[in-house]
Amino acid sequence: KAGVTQTPRYLIKTRGQQVTLSCSPISGHRSVSWYQQTPGQGLQFLFEYFSETQRNKGNFPGRFSGRQFSNSRSEMNVSTLELGDSALYLCASSETSGRADEQYFGPGTRLTVT
Amino acid sequence: DAKTTQPNSMESNEEEPVHLPCNHSTISGTDYIHWYRQLPSQGPEYVIHGLTSNVNNRMASLAIAEDRKSSTLILHRATLRDAAVYYCILRDGPGSYIPTFGRGTSLIVHP
Numbered sequence: 001k002a003g004v005t006q007t008p009r010y011l012i013k014t015r016g017q018q019v020t021l022s023c024s025p026i027s028g029h030r031s032v033s034w035y036q037q038t039p040g041q042g043l044q045f046l047f048e049y050f051s052e053t054q055r056n057k058g059n060f061p062g063r064f065s066g067r068q069f070s071n072s073r074s075e076m077n078v079s080t081l082e083l084g085d086s087a088l089y090l091c092a093s094s095e096t097s098g099r100a101d102e103q104y105f106g107p108g109t110r111l112t113v114t
Numbered sequence: 115d116a117k118t119t120q121p122n123s124m125e126s127n128e129e130e131p132v133h134l135p136c137n138h139s140t141i142s143g144t145d146y147i148h149w150y151r152q153l154p155s156q157g158p159e160y161v162i163h164g165l166t167s168n169v170n171n172r173m174a175s176l177a178i179a180e181d182r183k184s185s186t187l188i189l190h191r192a193t194l195r196d197a198a199v200y201y202c203i204l205r206d207g208p209g210s211y212i213p214t215f216g217r218g219t220s221l222i223v224h225p
Contacts, residue, residue, distance in 0.1 A: 043215035105157030
């Protein structure tokens, strides 16, 4: 099976702009989670979607949003970008949203805000 | 959400066993213990998970304390490719799951 894919891999945006990142999960996986990774804060959970519904949400401002489509593909959007949003954004998929599920991570999208 | 505590870094020699500890004293009865690792310039990779009993797979073994307040990831023979940051996280069911990866343990493997 193909792994989790994320597009684009690299992105440079200007402060105040908005950005949309895409994630295609492993075929058959219905849960998609998003994470932000920065040197200062480490790996932080953004949100999780399962069957097009947001199941869990981390402690991030409302500028960070996401959605999941019927084919399980997911997008996350960041509006009004700030310099501090520069980070590696990781997507992970799992078969369901269960506590025993293994998560498979994509390579990430490196976002730089200038 | 329950948190985990791991040492910042550990060192090992190639082909020696490595024991990576994780404390999770506030673990609930339904939390699964998961381990992931992240190699440089890659996304995290699943290693192993367990609930109460010790677990083995092709990558590693997971030893869980009887009171479940701590666990140890065991790499039986470290290789240079095992140099990575190892994360121990607790996973509860949907609706209450906020995974906290923390800083993890940076494993350095010496040739």
